[in-house]
Amino acid sequence: xxxxxxxxxxxxxxxxxxxxxxxxxxxxxxxxxxxxxxxxxxxxxxxxxxxxxxxxxxxxxxxxxxxxxxxxxxxxxxxxxxxxxxxxxxxxxxxxxxxxxxxxxxxxxxxxxxxxxxxxxxxxxxxxxxxxxxxxxxxxxxxxxxxxxxxxxxxxxxxxxxxxxxxxxxxxxxxxxxxxxxxxxxxxxxxxxxxxxxxxxxxxxxxxxxxxxxxxxxxxxxxxxxxxxxxxxxxxxxxxxxxxxxxxxxxxxxxxxxxxxxxxxxxxxxxxxxxxxxxxxxxxxxxxxxxxxxxxxxxxxxxxxxxxxxxxxxxxxxxxxxxxxxxxxxxxxxxxxxxxxxxxxxxxxxxxxxxxxxxxxxxxxxxxxxxxxxxxxxxxxxxxxxxxxxxxxxx
Ligand SMILES: *Cc1c(COP(=O)(O)O)cnc(C)c1O
Numbered sequence: 001x002x003x004x005x006x007x008x009x010x011x012x013x014x015x016x017x018x019x020x021x022x023x024x025x026x027x028x029x030x031x032x033x034x035x036x037x038x039x040x041x042x043x044x045x046x047x048x049x050x051x052x053x054x055x056x057x058x059x060x061x062x063x064x065x066x067x068x069x070x071x072x073x074x075x076x077x078x079x080x081x082x083x084x085x086x087x088x089x090x091x092x093x094x095x096x097x098x099x100x101x102x103x104x105x106x107x108x109x110x111x112x113x114x115x116x117x118x119x120x121x122x123x124x125x126x127x128x129x130x131x132x133x134x135x136x137x138x139x140x141x142x143x144x145x146x147x148x149x150x151x152x153x154x155x156x157x158x159x160x161x162x163x164x165x166x167x168x169x170x171x172x173x174x175x176x177x178x179x180x181x182x183x184x185x186x187x188x189x190x191x192x193x194x195x196x197x198x199x200x201x202x203x204x205x206x207x208x209x210x211x212x213x214x215x216x217x218x219x220x221x222x223x224x225x226x227x228x229x230x231x232x233x234x235x236x237x238x239x240x241x242x243x244x245x246x247x248x249x250x251x252x253x254x255x256x257x258x259x260x261x262x263x264x265x266x267x268x269x270x271x272x273x274x275x276x277x278x279x280x281x282x283x284x285x286x287x288x289x290x291x292x293x294x295x296x297x298x299x300x301x302x303x304x305x306x307x308x309x310x311x312x313x314x315x316x317x318x319x320x321x322x323x324x325x326x327x328x329x330x331x332x333x334x335x336x337x338x339x340x341x342x343x344x345x346x347x348x349x350x351x352x353x354x355x356x357x358x359x360x361x362x363x364x365x366x367x368x369x370x371x372x373x374x375x376x377x378x379x380x381x382x383x384x385x386x387x388x389x390x391x392x393x394x395x
Contacts, residue, residue: 002315003361007202007293008151008179008352009319013245014204020248021206024241032238033229042240056254057213058187059197062261065212065230065241070178070199073212074102074218076223076234077174077195078145084219085142092141094171096120096128097337098155099147102197103176104333107145121145124338126155133165143172148180148196152334152350154294158183163192172218178202178210183261183292194218200246203229203253204354209242233319236294240352260355264292267353267362267367271295274366278373280386284335284348293353297342298395301383302347302376310372316365319350 004012013021017312024045030038032046047061054061085091096105097119107117118136120128128146137144144166149156159175166173168171174195181196182184182203188196195218199210214220226235253260268290272283275297284296299307304320311318320332331345351365374394377383 001364003357003364005351005353005357005361006317006319006366007354008350010143010156010201011354012356013206014249014252016252017200017205017245017249021241021245024244028240028244032240032251033227036105045240045244047384049243052247053211056186056250057181058189059213060216062231063188063213063216063395065214066238067210067212067234068208068236068239069210070100070176070197070202071102072223073197073210073244074176074178075106076099076220077197077212077214078103078110078143079223080173081143081145081172081195081221081350082115082254083221086115089380090140090142091115092138093117094120094133094141094144094146096122096146098122098126098150098152098334099145099393100151100176100178103145103147122155125289126150126153126284126334127155127286127289128162130158130161131166133162137165137169137171137275141171145174145175145176148175148177148186149291149294150285150334151179152289152332153338154179154291154352155285155295156180156289156291157382158289159193160191163188163194163234166194167192175249179291179294182250183257183264183285187258188213188215195220200242200249202248205246205249206242209246211241211246212323233277257354261292264353264357265353267357267359268293268295270359270362271351271353271365274362275369278370281373282342282344284338293354295351297349298335298344299349299373300344301380301386302373303380304346304348305373305374307347307349307369310376311368314368314372316368320348326350 028042028045030042032043048062050064054064120132146157148159163173172194177196178199181198194215196213201207222233280300282298331342335345
């Protein structure tokens with residue numbers, strides 16, 4: 001059996017996305033900035049796509065800027081949020097330690113430029129507390145950037161309340177919603193969001209296209225230098241086929257949100273139940289505030305890497321944490337921020353589902369993972385050392 005359970009790293013393209021992209025690649029090759037009919041044709045399609053994306057977020061079309069990826073959107077929003085603050089003499093930013101590196105590395109760069117960043121604790125469940133945020137906001141705070149839902153442990157933050165607090169205190173609020181768009185209902189107006197980053201390939205659109213929502217009252221400037229595209233704020237000829245595919249995928253996801261959420265979270269819950277039966281295992285993240293498709297576990301006494309290799313041989317595509325840190329031997333910064341010891345954080349497994357997965361696949365995972373964990377433990381020196389001080393749970 002083959003099971004793709006790494007949807008937080010990237011997703012397969014949907015039929016809706018491919019059906020929108022294919023004719024665009026054949027016919028819509030005009031440059032939307034050109035004044036002739038081929039240009040106009042592309043420009044109309046671009047306007048349609050912008051309207052679709054805006055509608056899914058309850059934003060206005062002119063508040064949507066297409067970008068090259070989620071990383072670019074994050075870099076842009078945070079850099080501009082900081083610049084706008086600095087213009088008013090405000091150089092304090094608030095975030096948290098379990099953000100994606102697109103956010104954390106941008107913040108690190110700003111810290112080198114003299115900004116001060118407060119990282120709110122996320123506690124053992126990975127959730128930011130409103131009272132911690134309220135206490136951290138200062139007169140010189142210019143920006144709060146907190147992700148909508150986490151890509152490693154799936155915790156969903158209280159975004160609407162965070163947004164309300166920021167608005168009340170006059171602080172700009174950006175959220176990295178790359179893991180949330182297409183999977184959770186989002187309403188930028190009701191959720192009090194000023195800036196929001198999204199990326200197509202996390203909801204069945206192609207890789208290499210994203211967007212930034214920026215509320216029209218926020219006077220952001222361009223992040224990269226170039227032409228007059230995107231109302232002068234994001235130069236570079238628009239990737240029409242990819243943008244149309246992203247709009248189609250977003251519309252498709254938003255129209256089927258309720259049923260997809262129900263189906264995917266039922267599979268997630270079954271996985272969590274089943275994996276919890278493995279001795280010395282723990283489910284990471286909050287049980288209550290969790291994205292529909294995300295399951296993250298730690299198994300004591302084994303290495304996440306060897307677990308992944310064995311699962312791969314069994315046809316299961318999973319991950320140990322974020323795709324961006326796999327390949328390095330450091331344990332995930334997210335698991336460490338939850339207060340997990342290094343040796344346990346090493347034995348982590350992330351399974352991320354989408355509506356393309358099935359219950360049969362979940363059953364197959366539940367048959368394979370406990371066996372692989374047991375086999376690896378039999379070979380693990382760490383596990384045998386643990387057996388000196390505890391009863392063997394497999395006896
Ligand atoms: C994938 C991801 C990103 C980066 O998006 P790209 O389009 O791959 O650049 C940023 N933030 C989160 C939470 C992500 O999961």
